[in-house]
Amino acid sequence: MKTLPVSKAVFGTAVVIFLMAPLFAILPLAFTDSIFLNYPIPGFSFRWFHELFTANAWRWSILNSLVIGCGTTILATVLGTIAALGLRGNSASLFFSFFRTAFLLPMVVPAVVLGVGMQLMFAQYGLANTYVGVIIAHTVIAIPFVVVNVTAALQGIDRRLENAAASLGASPAVVLQQVTLPLAMPGIVSGAVFAFATSLDEVVLTLFVAGPNQRTVARQMFSTIRENISPAIAAAAFLFIVGTVVIAGLVLLAQKKTQRA
């Protein structure tokens, strides 16, 4: 019977290594002073971070990612939060469950299929190769994350709090502003973070919808891996991974707050 726990531990460790190793393998390469993206690292330097913030292609892509990411976050969070408020308390209705399911569909449809359709349609409406077009495309696939997170946060709110505020004379608008939204805020923040992360990592729709002026970091990484692989990739990946850990920490904090409330 002793062999079972041992094999369990070995298997568990092996899978954890399989899952984590790639992420740790890429981190040190961000600090290489070689022009090749492989081990062993001849010497350490910050030249690739320097490249990231000074080379025109990378600098512009970082700026584009921030502009498009912020636009997507605002649009997706506003639309998704309002819709989640509308879905709330209507779970029994077939009509509203239809919309609940429909709002999650952008997560399911393959990005390439959506990309082809968007490229065709955006060209007709003059949205192709524009920032607005890219922001709209990213918002479509970021929406489900906002709806899911805000819906979950709203479900956790005790209705009696809102009823109490209303019985004390607060108008529905005041209840929403003073009670419901503050209580749902952790969910809204999580949704916004997911929306930003989705936009930051999105490549396929960007390939179809964006022009050369809307090149994002993810798009730039994609073509760098494809055409001329350089350690600038590892530097960008380093920033992504550090950013992910920070964001994950923030979301976990927000969720802890929700549970306590």
Place this chain on the structure above:
Amino acid sequence: MTRQPRLSKRITSFALIAPLALFLAFFFVAPLVTMMKTAVSDPVASIALPTVSAALDGWDREGAPPVEAQQALANDIRNVSNDELFGDLVRRLNSAKSGFRTLMTKTRNAVIEDANLNDLVSVDRRWSDPGFWVAVQDAAGASLTDRNLLAAVDLQRDANGDIIDAPEGTSANRTTLFRTMIMAGIVTLCCIAVGLPFAMVAASTTGWKRQLLLGAVLLPLWTSLLVRTAAWYIILQDNGLINLTLQTLGLTNGPVPLIFNRLGVVIAMTHVLLPFMVLPIFSVLIGIPKNLMPAAASLGAHPIRAFLLVLLPLSLRGVVSGALLVFMSALGYYITPALIGGAKDQMISSVIAYYATGAANWGMAGALGIVLLAATMILYVVYLRLSSEEVRT
């Protein structure tokens, strides 16, 4: 009294979801509809030849066409001033019946030279062959076509309109579709092989060990897909970490090819999709009462027998949900095969992207898109059915 507020609440709710519903209708549903329409629309001939279709009405499609039809066609051809449109028209007609390329050019030159020329048979004897007129009538009368949809699965229509296989070697769509299914299947099996035992291990531990195991699943899920793909590129390349280790240990002389082949794609995709397998199985497993296995053991079941008869059947629902999620996501995968795979490992998404951005053949991109979309939607509906059953029981 209760009816009034309930109605007004309904109206408020509807007003709240309306902006998002409209947004998605316009920027999510409409693009998909546009894509489907492009796949089946065939407007070239009806735009280029606007009058001949009406003139051929009532023709028996066997004998010589009426004089008015010849007149109408001569006029239509005369009025095509745009060379690009004429080129598209010739290509469209030639795909229905070969010979149109020379016939149309000759006819066009003749009717432009003589503005009163209406007898097409005098220009070329072929215009007395009803076969050419049938092709003209079919092309000019139809604005819809199933040509792209058939070509997406390597089929075409012969001269009689019957559906037949496309000639060998002209198209590889069926091979690509088949390969996509196989790759998605292999990745799903790998995810089950790794994910099921891993979820069981995670569910059987507690405290920091469980946190660590789950964290290892969640962190990659949260990390950028591009970062993970780039990381696998670094590990798998010819002078990457794995080959470096193997050569240092003296296990191989030259590098083992791990990248730009199917093995690399399967490894990277399994890594990317593993969380979608582990999480559903884990959530099913922690719902299973802890005392079931001891109960089976106390009744005399060998641990393996207890596992096979108790734990495995109970976790099967999680496995099925996870497998559907993984298979569905794998079908539409683009980035990982595009960066890690070789030319022979490209899946249907790559072919769609090629038709759309490389070849500018929107009809084919749309038709293959419909195939992929349909497959994904069917799997998603099955997944929804399963998960809603779970809620009910």
